[in-house]
Each structure stands twice: as C-alpha cells, then as structure tokens.
Amino acid sequence: MIKEFQLRVLPEEAANEQALTQVVVREGGIRADEVRAIRILKRSVDARQRTILINLKLRVFINEEPTELEYIPTEYKDVSNGKPVIVVGFGPGGIFASLRLIELGYRPVIIERGKNVHDRRRDIAQISREHIVNGESNYSFGEGGAGAYSDGKLYTRSKKRGSVDKILNVFCQFGATSSILADAHPHIGTDKLPLIIENMRNQIVACGGEVHFETRMDALIRKGDEVIGVETNTGNTFMGPVILATGHSARDVYYYLQRTQVPIEAKGIAVGVRLEHPQELIDKIQYHRADGRGEYLPAAEYSFVTQSAGRGVYSFCMCPGGVVVPAATGPKQVVVNGMSASRRGSKWSNSGMVVEIHPEDFPEYASHKELALMKFQEHLEELNWLNGGMKQIAPAQRMVDFVNKKNSGDTPPTSYAPGLLASPLHFWMPEFITSRLREGFRNFGKMSHGFLTNEAVMIGVESRTSSPVRIIRDRESMQHVTIKGLFPCGEGAGYAGGIVSAAIDGERCAEGVDACFSSLSRI
Numbered sequence: 367m368i369k370e371f372q373l374r375v376l377p378e379e380a381a382n383e384q385a386l387t388q389v390v391v392r393e394g395g396i397r398a399d400e401v402r403a404i405r406i407l408k409r410s411v412d413a414r415q416r417t418i419l420i421n422l423k424l425r426v427f428i429n430e431e432p433t434e435l436e437y438i439p440t441e442y443k444d445v446s447n448g449k450p451v452i453v454v455g456f457g458p459g460g461i462f463a464s465l466r467l468i469e470l471g472y473r474p475v476i477i478e479r480g481k482n483v484h485d486r487r488r489d490i491a492q493i494s495r496e497h498i499v500n501g502e503s504n505y506s507f508g509e510g511g512a513g514a515y516s517d518g519k520l521y522t523r524s525k526k527r528g529s530v531d532k533i534l535n536v537f538c539q540f541g542a543t544s545s546i547l548a549d550a551h552p553h554i555g556t557d558k559l560p561l562i563i564e565n566m567r568n569q570i571v572a573c574g575g576e577v578h579f580e581t582r583m584d585a586l587i588r589k590g591d592e593v594i595g596v597e598t599n600t601g602n603t604f605m606g607p608v609i610l611a612t613g614h615s616a617r618d619v620y621y622y623l624q625r626t627q628v629p630i631e632a633k634g635i636a637v638g639v640r641l642e643h644p645q646e647l648i649d650k651i652q653y654h655r656a657d658g659r660g661e662y663l664p665a666a667e668y669s670f671v672t673q674s675a676g677r678g679v680y681s682f683c684m685c686p687g688g689v690v691v692p693a694a695t696g697p698k699q700v701v702v703n704g705m706s707a708s709r710r711g712s713k714w715s716n717s718g719m720v721v722e723i724h725p726e727d728f729p730e731y732a733s734h735k736e737l738a739l740m741k742f743q744e745h746l747e748e749l750n751w752l753n754g755g756m757k758q759i760a761p762a763q764r765m766v767d768f769v770n771k772k773n774s775g776d777t778p779p780t781s782y783a784p785g786l787l788a789s790p791l792h793f794w795m796p797e798f799i800t801s802r803l804r805e806g807f808r809n810f811g812k813m814s815h816g817f818l819t820n821e822a823v824m825i826g827v828e829s830r831t832s833s834p835v836r837i838i839r840d841r842e843s844m845q846h847v848t849i850k851g852l853f854p855c856g857e858g859a860g861y862a863g864g865i866v867s868a869a870i871d872g873e874r875c876a877e878g879v880d881a882c883f884s885s886l887s888r889i
C-alpha cells in the first residue's frame with residue numbers, strides 16, 4: 367500500500383530516513399517494520415515563527431517496495447541520419463535545445479568556443495591564482511556555459527510548472543539527486559554540475575550528435591534573408607538552421623549582429639555589487655536563533671526588494687554558504703558573481719545587490735544605439751578593474767561605511783580568492799547606482815535587524831545579471847523577426863535569466879525548429 371502524508375515537523379525530525387520513519391509511525395499509525403521506503407515529494411523550511419518547521423509531503427511505501435524511478439525519464443533516439451541543426455553555445459540553453467532536438471529526431475551539431483567542462487577547470491583556477499583571464503575559457507565560456515561553475519540554483523520564477531518539472535527530471539536522469547524535485551528552492555552545486563553536464567554531452571554524442579569544442583562561430587552564413595549555416599574560427603563551416611545560444615557575455619556576437627544589421631534592441635539590466643556576509647550572521651538573522659542554523663537546518667537564504675527613485679533595488683542570485691568568484695571574460699574587466707558547492711558549507715553568504723537600469727538612464731551612451739547598456743557595462747567593469755589595481759583583485763567597501771560615505775580602512779575576511787582592495791565605491795561608482803544602493807541598504811537594514819553591518823563587504827562589480835541586448839524573435843515560431851533559419855535562444859537572446867529558464871527556452875527553440883521544418887515539408 368502507498369500512503370501520502372502532509373506534515374509540519376521539527377528540523378531534527380526531517381534529518382534522515384530513520385527520523386522520518388519515526389514521524390510516519392507516530393502520525394500514520396503504521397509499524398516501523400512495515401515501512402519499506404519514504405519518498406519526499408515536497409520540502410520547504412518555514413522560518414516565519416520562532417519555532418522553525420519543515421513542511422513535508424511524503425509518499426510512504428507500506429509493505430511494498432517502490433517500483434518506479436524517482437524521476438520521469440526522457441527517451442533519446444538515434445539521430446545519426448537526422449537533419450542537422452547547428453546549436454551555437456553549449457550552456458543550459460544549447461544543451462537543452464540539443465537534447466530536445468534529439469527527442470524530435472534532429473541531429474544537433476554543437477559549436478562551442480570554450481573547452482570541455484573538465485579542461486575548463488584549469489583556466490578557471492588560473493584566474494584566481496595568476497590573474498589571467500582566458501577570453502575563450504572562463505566562468506562564462508566553455509562546456510556547460512555560465513551554468514557549469516555556477517551556484518546551480520534551479521529556482522525559477524517561471525509559471526510554466528510543466529516545463530520546469532521536465533527540466534528538473536532531465537537533470538535527475540543525468541545524475542542530479544532527486545531532492546531537486548522536492549525542494550522548494552532546488553540546488554545542485556558546482557561540485558556536482560560538471561559530471562551531469564558531461565553525462566548530457568555523452569548522451570548527445572551516443573545518439574549521433576556532434577560536439578565541437580574550441581570552435582567559435584565568427585559569422586552566420588546567409589542566403590538572402592535566411593541563415594543557412596555558420597563560419598568558425600577553425601576555418602570550418604557548418605550548414606543548417608542555427609539556434610544561437612551564446613549567452614550574455616559573448617559581446618563579439620552582439621557587435622557582429624549590429625555590424626551585419628541583424629535587428630537587435632537594447633534592453634534594461636540591473637547592476638551593482640556582490641554583498642558578502644558571514645553565513646553565521648545570516649543564519650542568526652533568518653532563523654531568529656542565537657545558535658544560528660544548528661545541526662539540521664540548511665544555510666539560510668534571504669531575498670530583498672525595494673524601490674529607490676523610481677528604480678528597483680534588489681538582491682539577486684543569493685548563494686548561502688558560497689563563494690564570490692571572478693567572472694570576467696576578457697582583459698581590463700573585474701566582474702564578480704557567486705557560486706556554492708552542494709553542501710553550501712562555506713563560512714560566507716553572498717548575493718548580488720543590484721539597481722535596475724534602463725537604456726534611457728544613460729543618455730551619454732545613446733550613440734551606441736542597441737549596444738548602449740552593453741557599453742555602459744564595459745565601462746563599469748573597466749572602472750572596477752582600474753580601482754582594483756588592474757588585476758583580478760576587486761575593489762571593496764564595508765557596507766555601513768558605504769552608506770555613510772566613509773572610506774573603509776580595511777576589508778573583512780572574504781571568500782573571493784583573488785583578494786580585495788579597500789576602495790571608496792561610494793565615490794567613484796556612478797551616482798545613479800550608489801544613491802539607490804544606499805537607500806536600498808538602509809531599507810533592508812530596517813526590514814532585517816543586523817543585516818546592515820560593517821561585517822558585510824560590497825565587492826565590485828555585479829554587472830552580468832542579464833543580457834543588455836535582445837535579439838528580437840517571433841513569439842510563436844521562436845525565429846528571428848526578419849531572418850529565417852535563425853533561432854535566438856536563452857539568456858544571450860534576452861529571453862531567459864538563469865539555468866532553468868535558459869533550459870526551457872532551449873527546448874522551445876528546438877520545438878520552433880521542428881515546427882518550421884514540419885511546415886516546410888507540408889508545402
């Protein structure tokens with residue numbers, strides 16, 4: 367017999383299967399020796415009251431063993447003889463586009479400028495150790511894209527529950543733990559992601575797809591108003607319709623599109639800093655307990671949002687128990703982001719603290735037209751590089767000092783491996799951003815006592831929150847508005863923000879290609 371339970375229990379009662387069995391015995395009138403397995407279907411932490419509770423939905427197998435898998439598997443067929451579709455970029459958008467193409471019977475031919483996820487690791491380590499940024503292999507470029515050496519939060523605001531579930535199930539099929547199907551805020555972690563991504567690539571290759579690493583698309587091959595393939599830096603060309611999933615950091619792609627008059631448009635982004643607190647402090651604040659999270663609770667999260675002078679100020683991509691990483695993709699840039707391992711065990715918590723900006727906020731960049739905010743991003747990143755001492759050392763300021771416009775004499779201990787340099791961010795960062803961050807921090811300090819503290823440090827600059835450009839496509843066909851055979855995809859196209867939404871977008875682009883081929887074959 368299978369029985370489902372909806373329960374609210376203490377953290378220690380949800381700590382492991384043994385503890386859960388005791389709860390089920392108590393609540394369900396079942397004997398412990400009758401319980402064959404317990405599956406957690408939903409789990410979330412309720413920290414609104416002094417007594418913290420875990421909300422659980424459980425499926426209990428009584429006197430019977432579970433027979434089905436914990437996830438819904440997808441079937442991938444042999445597509446060796448399928449029509450080729452070129453997928454440029456192997457981040458979440460490109461990966462999920464490729465997997466979906468295989469489901470639909472097409473043969474993905476993947477072009478990825480960076481290295482495979484394993485070899486990429488060395489270049490990433492070199493950024494922190496030697497302050498050298500390889501323009502083709504870094505935190506954004508390479509197998510897995512920006513999603514590989516990332517935090518691996520799979521939480522999305524997408525309302526398309528069915529699409530989200532499909533993506534999470536595919537992650538499980540390739541090695542993610544099934545807890546991501548149950549948790550309210552699912553998370554994989556950067557220690558687990560590379561193997562999952564490698565498994566996905568192996569599946570694609572086993573089905574007859576091709577993956578070309580260290581191969582950069584430099585141009586689209588066009589026949590009138592149609593894209594029919596790509597040219598690459600290796601001298602090879604690849605023919606077929608193109609899913610362009612190059613992410614928001616491939617500025618050369620945006621320059622190329624503008625130069626060749628492919629319609630694109632400027633879009634708003636959010637910029638600011640990474641804010642790092644001791645995790646212990648965040649645990650104490652969020653769990654209202656002097657002993658912090660204790661033995662059984664996860665590293666606490668937070669989320670803030672407010673308005674300042676007509677613009678949103680908010681926390682972004684919070685990484686509990688994580689580290690701040692150097693995420694530049696080229697010379698003369700200091701860019702920071704956050705990631706964490708599956709256990710979220712570091713001493714720090716970090717989060718982007720950003721101000722929403724629109725193209726019209728910076729009229730001095732208007733001459734760059736569609737690339738206006740990208741140019742502003744470039745300027746900000748160079749400004750931070752200059753103020754950090756022209757290495758990967760990041761300029762930083764204590765939080766209260768920033769609010770009071772006071773120089774910080776030093777910076778607190780940090781997870782940011784290349785190191786911090788105390789710097790008056792309040793003085794040299796654009797006023798449009800600093801004035802709003804100041805007001806935002808004051809508000810957040812009022813909302814959450816202890817959050818506004820000099821134990822926290824602001825690290826410059828958080829500038830790659832989303833794409834500053836949109837490659838305009840048709841809502842239904844997913845095809846570019848004026849150019850046939852071109853399917854702008856994922857975060858770089860301006861239609862996604864995060865791993866899961868880029869993955870959903872990848873699947874939709876593959877379906878767009880299929881619909882296009884199907885309608886052609888009907889003519």
Ligand code: FAD
Nearest residue numbers: 455457459479507511512517518519583613856857864865
């Ligand atoms: P990308 O992942 O950027 O992939 C684009 C790919 O295209 C890259 O591999 C790049 O090398 C390749 N490429 C670019 N130009 C070319 C070219 N000309 N030719 C061939 N290949 C090219 N999101 C979350 O949801 N949760 C998180 O916890 C999270 N943490 C993050 C932590 C860090 C450190 C970073 C950097 C990002 C994080 N993100 C997170 C954001 C998330 O990774 C991105 O939203 C997501 O990866 C976007 O997917 P994408 O496929 O659209 O683009």
